[in-house]
Every structure is written in C-alpha cells, then in structure tokens.
Amino acid sequence: MSDGQTTFTKERQEVETVVIRFVGDSGDGMQLTGTQFTAASALAGNDIGTLPDFPAEIRAPAGTLAGVSGFQLNFSRSEIFTPGDHPDVLVAMNPAALKSNLEDLPTGGMLILDQEAFNEQNLKKAGYAANPLTDGSLDRYRVFAVDITRLTTLALKDSGLSNKQVLRCKNFFTLGLMAWLYHRPIEPILAFLAERFGKNAALLDANTRAFKAGLFFGETSDLFTMQYEVPPATIAPGTYRNVTGNSALCIGLIAAAERAGLPLFLGSYPITPASDILHDLSGHKEHDVVTFQAEDEIAGVGAALGAAFGGALAVTTTSGPGIDLKSETIGLAVKTELPLIICDIQRGGPSTGLPTKTEQADLLAALYGRHGEAPAVVLAACSPADCFGTAIEAARIAIKYMTPVYLLSDGYLANGAEPWLLPKIDDLPDFRVEFRTDPSGYYPYLRDAETLSRPWVVPGTPGLEHRIGGLESEYLTGNISYAPANHEQMVRLRAKKIAGIAREIPPTKIIGAESGKVLVVGWGSTYGSITAAVRSLHRDGLSVSQVHLRHLNPLPPDLGDVLRRFEHVLVPEMNMGHLSRVLRAEYLIDAIGFNKIQGRPFKVEEIVTRVKKLVEEEA
Amino acid sequence: MSIANLKEPGKLTKKDFESDQEVRWCPGCGDYAILAQVQRVLPDLGIPRENYVFVSGIGCSSRFPYYVNTYGFHTLHGRAPAIATGLKLTRPELSVWIVTGDGDALSIGGNHLIHILRRNLDVNILLFNNRIYGLTKGQYSPTSEPGKVTKSTPDGSVDNPFKPLVLALGAEATFLARTIDVEARHLQDVVRRAHAHRGASFVEILQNCNIFNDGAFNDVTDRDIKAEHQLVLEEGKPMIFGKERDKGIRMNGMRPEVVQLDSTNESEILVHDSKNPVLAYLLGHMTPPEFPTPIGVIYDVDRPVYEEGVQQQMRRAREKRGGNLDGLLKRGDVWTVS
Ligand SMILES: Cc1ncc(C[n+]2csc(CCOP(=O)(O)OP(=O)(O)O)c2C)c(N)n1
Numbered sequence: 001m002s003d004g005q006t007t008f009t010k011e012r013q014e015v016e017t018v019v020i021r022f023v024g025d026s027g028d029g030m031q032l033t034g035t036q037f038t039a040a041s042a043l044a045g046n047d048i049g050t051l052p053d054f055p056a057e058i059r060a061p062a063g064t065l066a067g068v069s070g071f072q073l074n075f076s077r078s079e080i081f082t083p084g085d086h087p088d089v090l091v092a093m094n095p096a097a098l099k100s101n102l103e104d105l106p107t108g109g110m111l112i113l114d115q116e117a118f119n120e121q122n123l124k125k126a127g128y129a130a131n132p133l134t135d136g137s138l139d140r141y142r143v144f145a146v147d148i149t150r151l152t153t154l155a156l157k158d159s160g161l162s163n164k165q166v167l168r169c170k171n172f173f174t175l176g177l178m179a180w181l182y183h184r185p186i187e188p189i190l191a192f193l194a195e196r197f198g199k200n201a202a203l204l205d206a207n208t209r210a211f212k213a214g215l216f217f218g219e220t221s222d223l224f225t226m227q228y229e230v231p232p233a234t235i236a237p238g239t240y241r242n243v244t245g246n247s248a249l250c251i252g253l254i255a256a257a258e259r260a261g262l263p264l265f266l267g268s269y270p271i272t273p274a275s276d277i278l279h280d281l282s283g284h285k286e287h288d289v290v291t292f293q294a295e296d297e298i299a300g301v302g303a304a305l306g307a308a309f310g311g312a313l314a315v316t317t318t319s320g321p322g323i324d325l326k327s328e329t330i331g332l333a334v335k336t337e338l339p340l341i342i343c344d345i346q347r348g349g350p351s352t353g354l355p356t357k358t359e360q361a362d363l364l365a366a367l368y369g370r371h372g373e374a375p376a377v378v379l380a381a382c383s384p385a386d387c388f389g390t391a392i393e394a395a396r397i398a399i400k401y402m403t404p405v406y407l408l409s410d411g412y413l414a415n416g417a418e419p420w421l422l423p424k425i426d427d428l429p430d431f432r433v434e435f436r437t438d439p440s441g442y443y444p445y446l447r448d449a450e451t452l453s454r455p456w457v458v459p460g461t462p463g464l465e466h467r468i469g470g471l472e473s474e475y476l477t478g479n480i481s482y483a484p485a486n487h488e489q490m491v492r493l494r495a496k497k498i499a500g501i502a503r504e505i506p507p508t509k510i511i512g513a514e515s516g517k518v519l520v521v522g523w524g525s526t527y528g529s530i531t532a533a534v535r536s537l538h539r540d541g542l543s544v545s546q547v548h549l550r551h552l553n554p555l556p557p558d559l560g561d562v563l564r565r566f567e568h569v570l571v572p573e574m575n576m577g578h579l580s581r582v583l584r585a586e587y588l589i590d591a592i593g594f595n596k597i598q599g600r601p602f603k604v605e606e607i608v609t610r611v612k613k614l615v616e617e618e619a
Numbered sequence: 620m621s622i623a624n625l626k627e628p629g630k631l632t633k634k635d636f637e638s639d640q641e642v643r644w645c646p647g648c649g650d651y652a653i654l655a656q657v658q659r660v661l662p663d664l665g666i667p668r669e670n671y672v673f674v675s676g677i678g679c680s681s682r683f684p685y686y687v688n689t690y691g692f693h694t695l696h697g698r699a700p701a702i703a704t705g706l707k708l709t710r711p712e713l714s715v716w717i718v719t720g721d722g723d724a725l726s727i728g729g730n731h732l733i734h735i736l737r738r739n740l741d742v743n744i745l746l747f748n749n750r751i752y753g754l755t756k757g758q759y760s761p762t763s764e765p766g767k768v769t770k771s772t773p774d775g776s777v778d779n780p781f782k783p784l785v786l787a788l789g790a791e792a793t794f795l796a797r798t799i800d801v802e803a804r805h806l807q808d809v810v811r812r813a814h815a816h817r818g819a820s821f822v823e824i825l826q827n828c829n830i831f832n833d834g835a836f837n838d839v840t841d842r843d844i845k846a847e848h849q850l851v852l853e854e855g856k857p858m859i860f861g862k863e864r865d866k867g868i869r870m871n872g873m874r875p876e877v878v879q880l881d882s883t884n885e886s887e888i889l890v891h892d893s894k895n896p897v898l899a900y901l902l903g904h905m906t907p908p909e910f911p912t913p914i915g916v917i918y919d920v921d922r923p924v925y926e927e928g929v930q931q932q933m934r935r936a937r938e939k940r941g942g943n944l945d946g947l948l949k950r951g952d953v954w955t956v957s
Pocket residue numbers: 677678679680681696719720721722723724747749751752753754755760
C-alpha cells in the first residue's frame with residue numbers, strides 16, 4: 001500500500017481468508033467502520049460476506065451489554081458464501097463489547113482492544129469483577145491493548161473540536177490501524193471521508209487525521225510486528241459493486257418497473273429491517289418512483305393495490321408484524337387479480353420478537369396466511385445480490401399472471417453485503433406491459449388461454465369502464481355472483497392459474513451428485529451457509545448434494561422427482577420447520593428438519609456436523 | 620358489461636352513468652336517492668366518463684360503485700381511502716370518489732379517513748350516515764345516539780357518538796358539507812361544490828335506513844316540520860331558519876344560541892362564512908334538539924393538494940438527476956475484474 005507519503009516496511013504475510021468482527025457501543029460507529037473496511041476490501045478484489053448485528057435499542061445506555069453493536073466481515077482470496085463462523089480478529093471498543101463477543105473468538109484469535117475503555121466504570125457496567133486486561137483471563141488470545149482513546153486525542157489535540165467530538169473519531173483511528181494491519185487500499189476510505197464530511201472542513205480534517213494516525217501507529221508501534229495481506233480473489237470478470245440485500249432489492253424493483261414500462265409505486269410503513277427500502281426508493285424519484293409512507297401497514301398495502309388498479313408496478317414492503325396486518329388486502333389482490341409485490345424482510349417473531357435479528361419463520365404465513373382459498377406466489381432471495389434478480393422475477397410473474405407475489409428476504413440478507421457482478425441491462429428480461437384498450441369482446445375476467453390471467457385495464461380507458469371488488473365474481477363477466485357452482489369454478493381457476501406458473505420454473509439445479517444418500521434442501525438466506533458446508537463436505541470426500549429453492553409457491557415441477565432420488569432429505573431452516581413441513585405434505589417424503597431459531601444465521605460447521613451425523617447414523 | 624357509447628363529456632346523460640347491474644338495496648332505502656342524484660350530477664362536470672372512479676369500502680352504502688357505469692372498486696371494510704390514495708397518486712388526472720358508511724369510515728376505517736383528510740388528496744368523500752350498521756343487520760354505529768337500542772345494545776348504547784364533521788375538521792379537512800338523501804336539489808348542489816373543491820372534500824349525507832333505523836332523521840326530512848329543524852347555510856347570508864324564517868343563530872359570548880328574530884336582534888345573527896374554521900367548528904357541534912341541523916357547505920378553504928406535491932418532487936428529481944438505470948446500477952464504488 002502506498003498513500004503517496006509512506007512506504008510500509010514491516011514484514012507482510014499472505015493469508016487466505018480473514019474474519020474480523022468490530023464491536024463497540026452503538027455510539028462508537030462500528031457499523032461505519034465495518035462498512036468502510038468492507039468497501040476497501042471489495043475494491044482490493046477480495047470476495048466478501050458481511051453480517052451487521054445491531055441492538056434493538058437505538059442508544060442503550062453507553063457501555064452496557066444492551067448497547068453493543070457489531071459488524072462482522074469475511075474477506076478472502078477464494079470464493080466465500082458467508083460472513084464466517086468465527087472471527088479471527090475481534091476488535092472491541094469497550095468491556096461490554098468484549099464480554100458479549102469473546103465466546104465466539106477461538107483460542108489464539110487476535111484481540112484488539114481500546115485500553116483506556118477498560119476503566120472501572122465501564123468494567124462495572126459490563127459486569128466484570130476484575131479487569132480482563134490484567135487478570136489473565138485473556139491469556140488464550142493474542143491481545144493487543146492499544147491506547148486508542150489517548151492516541152486519537154493526541155492526534156487531534158489542536159483540532160479545535162470538543163472532547164466529545166474528538167472521541168467520536170476513535171472509530172477512524174481504529175479503521176486506520178486495521179487498514180494498515182491488513183494492507184487495505186486507503187484511497188476509497190479517504191474518498192468516503194471527503195464525501196461524508198466535505199461540507200465540514202473541521203470534521204473532515206479530524207477524521208482524516210485520526211485515520212492516518214491509526215495507520216501510522218500500526219507502522220511505527222512495536223506492538224505489531226507484521227502486516228497481513230489477503231490477495232485478490234479470482235472471480236468472474238466484469239464490473240462489480242458491493243451491495244446489501246435491501247439495496248439490491250430496490251435496484252431490482254426500479255429495473256423491473258423500467259423493463260415493464262411502468263411507474264413504480266411503493267406503499268409502506270416503517271419497520272425494521274425493511275425501512276431502508278422505503279428510504280432508498282424515496283431517493284429515486286427520478287426513476288418514476290412514487291413512495292408513500294402510509295399511516296399504517298394496511299394503508300401501505302391498500303395504496304399499493306390502488307396503484308396496481310391504476311396501472312403501476314405496485315410494491316409494499318414490511319416485516320412480520322406488518323405482514324399480519326396486510327393479509328386481508330392481499331386476499332383482495334388475489335380476488336381482484338391485480339399484480340402486487342409484497343416484500344417481507346423477515347425478522348425474529350412472534351410479535352415484536354427480535355426486531356433486529358434474522359429468522360425465516362414467515363414462510364407458512366406467506367403460503368397460507370390468508371382466509372379463504374387465496375393462493376399467492378411466493379419467492380425467496382438467497383443472497384444479498386440475489387434480491388435483485390428475485391425482485392425482477394417477482395415483478396415478471398405478478399404482471400404476467402395478474403397476482404400478488406411475496407418476495408421473502410430477511411434481516412441477514414437485508415443488511416448483509418457481498419460483491420455483485422453487475423448485470424447488463426439488455427440481458428434483463430423484457431416484460432413491457434400493454435394495457436388492454438380494445439373494447440371488443442372485453443370482459444373484466446376474460447381469461448388468457450395459456451396463463452389464465454385476466455386483462456389489465458386501467459381507469460381512464462374509454463369504453464372499458466368496469467367494476468371489481470371482493471365479492472365473488474361470475475366467471476368471465478366479473479359480475480357479482482353467489483352461485484354455488486360458479487364459486488367452486490372460480491376457486492379452482494384461481495388455484496390453477498397460480499399452479500400453472502410452475503411450467504416456467506427452470507429445472508432444479510442440483511449441486512453434487514444427481515442422486516445419492518443425502519440431499520440438503522434450503523430456501524432463502526441459508527444459501528451461503530449450506531453452500532459452504534456442502535463444499536466443505538465434498539472436500540472431506542462425502543457424497544452430499546444440495547438444492548436451493550427460489551420458487552416456494554408454486555414449487556418446481558421436477559422437485560418431487562429430485563427429492564425421491566435421495567435416501568435422506570435434510571432441510572436446514574431458521575424456523576421450527578416450515579419448508580420441511582411443506583415438502584412432507586406435498587411429496588410424502590420423510591424430510592428431516594434441522595432448525596435453528598436464535599436470530600442468527602447457521603454456522604457452516606453446524607450444517608457440516610449435522611450432515612456428518614446423518615451419514616454416520618446411516619453407517 | 621356495457622361498452623356502448625364513447626361520448627364527448629358534454630353529451631353524457633344520467634343514463635350513461637347507470638350500470639347494467641340490478642340495484643339490490645332494500646326498497647325505500649335512502650341510498651337509491653343518493654345514487655340518482657349523483658348520476659344526475661356526473662354528466663355535468665365536464666369529465667369523460669372513463670375518468671371517473673368510484674372506490675368504496677364495505678357496507679350497504681359501499682355497494683354504490685356497482686351501480687355507476689364508470690370505473691369502480693369495491694374494496695375492504697374501511698380501507699377505501701387507502702386504496703384511493705394509491706390510485707390517485709398513480710393517476711392524478713382521474714376524478715376519484717370515495718363512497719363509505721358511518722361504520723366503514725368512522726369505525727374500522729377511522730385511521731385512513733383522518734389521514735386522507737390531513738394529506739388533502741384531491742378526492743370526494745361521500746359518507747352515507749344512517750347511524751347504524753346496515754349490511755350486518757342493525758348493530759349500533761359510531762354515530763348512533765346514546766341510549767340507542769340495537770341488536771348489540773339491547774340495554775341501550777353507552778357509547779358517545781362522533782360528530783362526523785367535527786372529526787373531519789379535527790383531521791384538518793379543507794372541505795366540509797352536509798346534505799340529506801331526500802333533498803334532491805340540495806344534494807346535487809353539495810356534490811357539485813365538493814367536486815369543485817381542490818383537495819379532499821368531505822360530505823356527510825344523512826341517509827335513512829328504513830329497515831334498521833327508520834326515521835333517524837325525521838326532524839329534517841318530514842315535510843311538516845323540517846323547516847324548523849334545517850339550517851340551510853348560504854355563503855354570506857345570515858343563519859336564519861324556521862317555516863316563517865323567524866329564528867336565527869347568534870353568539871352569546873363564546874356560545875351560539877337560537878333566538879327568535881325581531882327588529883332589535885337581526886344584526887346580531889351570524890353570517891355564514893365557509894372560510895372560517897371557528898364557525899365550522901360551531902356548526903359541526905350544533906345538534907338537535909338544542910339546535911337545528913346545519914346543511915350545506917360548512918367549510919371550504921385552500922391548502923396544497925397532496926398528489927401535486929408528490930408530482931412536483933418527481934419532476935424536480937427528473938430534471939436534476941435524470942434517471943438512468945445504468946447509472947443506478949453503478950452507484951457507489953464499482954470495480955472491474957478482467
Ligand atoms: C374486516 C371486516 N369486518 C367486518 C365486516 C362486516 N361488516 C360489513 S359492513 C359492516 C358495517 C357497515 O356499516 P356502515 O359502514 O355504516 O355501512 P351501511 O351498511 O350502514 O351502509 C360490517 C361490520 C367486514 N366486511 N369486514
């Protein structure tokens with residue numbers, strides 16, 4: 001690394017993969033430190049995976065366990081799929097952060113601490129009887145106690161900033177030190193600082209100085225004897241950017257609207273971890289995006305449905321509690337056959353549950369959580385970048401089949417980031433909408449022979465005035481009908497329309513052997529952990545195969561055949577067994593659930609161990 | 620489905636707004652009269668038929684859209700304002716009408732009602748107030764009077780009712796009016812005024828449910844006595860009522876009161892001013908038996924319209940930032956691997 005002024009002289013060691021976890025008080029800026037380190041690592045050409053971990057409270061009392069915020073980053077020269085099971089390096093800004101994270105650091109792991117933060121007051125708040133820096137309890141680790149507070153203060157002593165402002169620069173000192181230690185390019189970080197603090201010269205100067213002080217400290221201090229380097233990964237050629245799931249979802253929705261030739265309408269009500277989609281889309285009005293922050297979730301989805309009636313690509317975004325509130329309106333969308341995308345960014349439930357933690361326990365709600373016979377399409381994204389493609393697929397199906405489509409993501413995908421190979425716009429599917437304008441032979445519930453879809457006519461079209469609503473419609477005419485046989489016909493028709501989408505689902509991709517002993521089936525955000533586990537099992541010579549589902553309703557038409565080709569079907573899920581239940585019911589197979597409900601993604605080793613156990617039981 | 624005539628707006632007639640669906644309200648229901656008057660007004664507003672949309676909730680009143688040959692959406696109980704909001708934001712050029720009942724608008728949909736009024740979306744809200752739940756066969760509603768005996772209140776209601784106009788004013792509505800199902804002319808005029816108002820127009824229509832709450836508004840509909848009980852508001856005119864036009868409203872300190880007119884107090888009679896929110900509040904609070912029931916346009920002021928603000932921001936964003944998908948994809952730091 002060179003920033004033009006310094007050349008670094010210490011010995012440098014190459015490493016394959018590093019997992020760093022930054023932890024501190026919510027006010028310590030750990031998320032910013034983590035995302036900047038991530039951006040620099042992405043630009044350095046590494047493959048990356050991240051996992052932010054915020055407390056549910058905005059600012060829990062400083063120094064307490066409840067206020068600890070963390071950001072874990074895995075960066076590698078080879079392909080990776082997760083943020084890493086365990087940190088190799090734990091950077092802890094105070095005792096509370098150390099206490100709540102230490103158990104994840106393996107023996108011999110590197111521990112970087114802010115020495116001054118381990119004062120009597122903070123130790124007490126974290127519930128330490130003795131100072132871990134001196135009582136020998138950290139002997140199992142490689143401890144680097146750095147005077148982060150003092151050194152930052154020193155670097156900024158004539159900056160003119162208040163003491164409080166100076167202390168807020170500690171995270172950039174830490175970032176500087178870590179950037180030195182792992183030999184990260186510093187230009188993107190300096191560029192970020194210039195952009196972030198460009199309007200405030202004093203803060204720009206202070207944070208830049210703190211950052212450089214950290215960098216030089218690494219180089220000059222005796223504490224660190226060597227630098228590490230993670231060389232660039234060999235990844236497919238193309239243009240990349242780092243993207244979170246929520247951000248990819250927004251871009252996907254905008255791209256989908258553009259491909260459909262429609263304005264995008266978002267009706268939403270803030271809720272973690274979905275709010276960022278509302279924020280992000282609100283900043284993109286230039287793409288013909290209307291965002292409406294409604295008075296509640298019911299109004300959010302209601303407005304979206306009204307927008308769909310008016311001819312927009314209509315979306316509503318929420319998380320579990322909001323999904324409950326929206327279900328009646330989604331039923332109306334099923335009945336009136338209007339396209340609607342419902343993004344459920346799942347979090348720990350029931351009720352308010354674990355608002356900032358991840359879970360996959362809304363699958364059954366999406367599949368079945370409406371009264372009456374109300375079939376809807378359900379898709380799930382499997383990685384942050386995949387939220388883009390899944391959004392486009394959701395839009396395409398919603399429009400083509402005039403149906404509500406659930407798009408399931410979760411807190412882990414929403415906030416996690418990975419490098420994204422940018423697609424070429426011309427390669428995206430084209431599904432330009434042509435509203436019906438021809439009055440001849442028109443009925444509101446006329447059926448397309450292939451898709452069974454009804455025509456989309458927008459108000460304002462002369463000669464096609466019609467009424468729709470929640471009451472049962474007569475086949476074809478759409479007039480209100482209470483006729484018994486008509487109701488059954490319409491219920492079956494709506495079911496058949498959705499089931500028919502299966503013919504468009506591509507053949508199920510099997511990673512590993514096409515048949516054999518163990519098949520691991522997943523959906524949603526478990527993709528990374530399962531993929532990494534299956535690779536690791538392959539390296540150990542085990543025959544295990546993997547299938548990951550994007551389409552959850554309807555299911556892929558060949559799925560039953562695939563499942564039956566394996567002796568055991570293992571279904572890891574962050575819930576009590578939703579997909580496993582569906583597979584049992586649909587295919588009468590003995591799917592084995594592997595369930596983790598801790599608000600955290602699976603560790604790779606957990607899946608590896610479970611599969612091995614299954615194989616051993618067999619032997 | 621009649622796809623018959625593609626007429627110029629000026630040539631439309633009432634018939635053009637009658638759908639081919641059989642009207643299924645109980646014979647004698649006040650909803651018929653309201654439907655007929657609205658169908659009479661629509662051809663005169665200079666709007667192509669295809670640009671009208673009627674959005675309703677659930678209730679007897681909310682069946683309204685099925686009978687009007689325009690675009691229509693019979694939605695969910697209480698949710699019409701939410702659905703209309705998304706529609707209007709997507710197609711601001713449409714003339715959007717919300718038809719709702721006292722239960723639909725003030726119970727289950729209360730939240731959406733106050734917010735659509737606060738935002739001042741340019742829609743017309745027709746609230747059919749029969750002071751009862753009609754469709755579910757006669758439970759008391761949030762406008763039923765205290766002591767009301769219904770199926771769900773055999774011992775009389777102990778709920779305090781809403782005054783819809785006061786509620787709407789509290790929600791910062793910009794247009795408030797009241798009219799009566801059987802006052803054909805008056806109803807038409809009020810509907811016209813509601814349409815002419817830019818922003819959310821809130822119209823309370825007193826409607827007789829002859830099955831479950833017959834005669835709820837007898838005092839203002841009975842030919843023999845109604846003049847004594849209706850206070851017909853006219854802009855800039857004194858608030859005088861009574862068969863002999865011998866009574867008026869004047870202020871007694873901070874409170875309005877009814878007075879018998881004589882030569883000494885004529886100048887004290889309140890003059891209607893639909894721009895005055897304090898007066899609107901007083902009128903909204905006037906209830907029988909102490910006061911006559913005010914009807915007409917109670918309040919009518921200008922405030923920016925929600926969807927126009929939204930459109931304006933979109934235009935500015937487009938001018939400032941363009942809207943290029945490739946640029947969006949490449950937002951932030953990108954790197955190329957070759
Ligand atoms: C979610 C939901 N809850 C309850 C009902 C049953 N319901 C239908 S209409 C209605 C009340 C209607 O009263 P109002 O709005 O005054 O209309 P009216 O029939 O008097 O015109 C109720 C409770 C429903 N359709 N949906």
